[in-house]
Amino acid sequence: MQRVTITIDDDLLAAVDQLCERRGYESRSEAMRDIVRDALAPAKAALSTDATCYGALSYVYSHGTRDLARRLTDEGHHHGVSIASMHVHLTHDDCLEVAVLRGSAAAMQSYADSVITQRGVRYGHLQLIPEGARQPAAPRRQPLPESG
Structure with missing residues (x-):
């Protein structure tokens, strides 16, 4: 697994933290992986045709x-x-x-x-x-x- 660093504004980070709490993620990393997967899945499926x-x-x-x-x-x-x-x-x-x-x-x-x-x-x-x-x-x- 790779480690990456991102820069986001305070409001967006607060929203990520709220998402983590609401869904029960143990870390921001887990939430970010799911967010990225969710963003990539529809495009991957649609681009297959x-x-x-x-x-x-x-x-x-x-x-x-x-x-x-x-x-x-x-x-x-x-x-x-x-x-x-x-x-x-x-x-x-x-x-x-x-x-x-x-x-x-x-x-x-x-x-x-x-x-x-x-x-x-x-x-x-x-x-x-x-x-x-x-x-x-x-x-x-x-x-x-x-x-x-």
């Missing part, structure tokens, strides 16, 4: 970061998977963007990575949805027998 799918990329960014809005727009045009988006002003400084995507899982993951890793983007999450994914049909209810 070239099938077309849909996705939703949500991210929060600081609109005051120099040139960030232009870079984000350029990334959307470069990757060609974004089919619609919604922009919301959360605070004076923060914006939420939600992009609806369509394409291969690999192309969408590449686009998401290029957005989420930009300086000034503080949160990002890609949700992948396989094309044709459907909820299972609800079971049909049998009529109640008539009481006599």
